[in-house]
Amino acid sequence: MPKQAVLLLAHGTPETVEQIPEYLRNVVSGRPIPQHVIEEIQHRYALIGRSPLTELTMEQARLVEAELADHGHAVPVYVGMRNWKPYIPDVVRQMRADGVEEAAVICLAPQNSRTSVGLYRRAVQAEAGPLRIDFTEGWAQHPLLAEAFAERLRAAMHKLINETGAPVPVLFTAHSVPCRTIQTPAATEGQPRFWPGEGADPYAQEAKHTAELVAERVPEIPHWWFAFQSQGVSGGPWIGPTVEETLDAIAQAGVKTLLLHPIGFLCDHVEILYDVDIVFRDYAKGKGIRLERPESLNASPTLAKCVADLALRGLDRLSS
Numbered sequence: 001m002p003k004q005a006v007l008l009l010a011h012g013t014p015e016t017v018e019q020i021p022e023y024l025r026n027v028v029s030g031r032p033i034p035q036h037v038i039e040e041i042q043h044r045y046a047l048i049g050r051s052p053l054t055e056l057t058m059e060q061a062r063l064v065e066a067e068l069a070d071h072g073h074a075v076p077v078y079v080g081m082r083n084w085k086p087y088i089p090d091v092v093r094q095m096r097a098d099g100v101e102e103a104a105v106i107c108l109a110p111q112n113s114r115t116s117v118g119l120y121r122r123a124v125q126a127e128a129g130p131l132r133i134d135f136t137e138g139w140a141q142h143p144l145l146a147e148a149f150a151e152r153l154r155a156a157m158h159k160l161i162n163e164t165g166a167p168v169p170v171l172f173t174a175h176s177v178p179c180r181t182i183q184t185p186a187a188t189e190g191q192p193r194f195w196p197g198e199g200a201d202p203y204a205q206e207a208k209h210t211a212e213l214v215a216e217r218v219p220e221i222p223h224w225w226f227a228f229q230s231q232g233v234s235g236g237p238w239i240g241p242t243v244e245e246t247l248d249a250i251a252q253a254g255v256k257t258l259l260l261h262p263i264g265f266l267c268d269h270v271e272i273l274y275d276v277d278i279v280f281r282d283y284a285k286g287k288g289i290r291l292e293r294p295e296s297l298n299a300s301p302t303l304a305k306c307v308a309d310l311a312l313r314g315l316d317r318l319s320s
Helices: 017-027 035-048 053-070 088-097 114-128 143-164 203-216 243-252 275-286 301-319
Strands: 004-010 077-081 102-107 132-136 170-175 224-229 257-262 290-292
Touching: 004 053, 004 088, 004 114, 004 301, 017 035, 035 275, 053 077, 053 301, 077 088, 088 114, 102 114, 102 301, 114 132, 132 301, 143 203, 143 257, 143 301, 170 203, 170 243, 203 224, 224 243, 224 275, 243 257, 243 275, 257 275, 275 290
Parallel strands: 004 077, 004 102, 102 132, 170 224, 170 257, 257 290
Antiparallel strands: none
16 A cells, blocks of 8 residues: 655744745745835744744644544654745655655645645645645635634633623634736736636635634624735735724724634734734724734644544545
């Protein structure tokens, strides 16, 4: 029987502020970056100390490996990052050196746009050689993903109910992407295709659908909204609505306490620890709103069960 493994893919993050220029060059594929942009990102990292994304992703991999073992699949779980160490190509080469012949590959961004999924997938395939892979293309609607987010939301909601005496509304968020990355094939005619198939990119709809599935599991929510956060500084428009303009509308509706639940992220990193905990909390305070958020999934056992289920399905497809 071929030797199997699981490969989890994530964005990656530098360990120190000094590594940020090199990291940003990876993110933009070597294109020039204005110095003020580098300094702003360094400032954000300095305010939160460091991003724990890599260590949290490694912990998620350990939990998934244990979950798979509980289901009778004693297979190793590797982690590869697209923009920082351990780089995807290095990890795939290590898997081949370890004798792995088949791998279930899962991107730890369940609501992926076709462009970003394509970049992750090509990074794996470029080094795969004889290694057979099964690539999970998206898992935004997995019931265990929704339940993992709902568990965190219930805990935060019940805490606020005990403090305020009533349920509070929720603002769900996911990472924004450039408008050009989710345009229909007709709108990008003549440009490189990153993904086969027809129709518009499903990212925005998948992100909102995840929010709907989570909200269904927390009936105490009196009202909820959805916004895209962390719009970038690259040229061209990014999809919205933004969190700031949504907070403006929420303030006008008279809301005084709000839960912001980022359902597009699986662990703490700069987009949560800085964008949410510092920028959005301060902005909401200026509008007279107390903004809180649930704990991130991080080492959630339910998330581990979800990813293990995806891995088992991939491994089964490779074996069939």
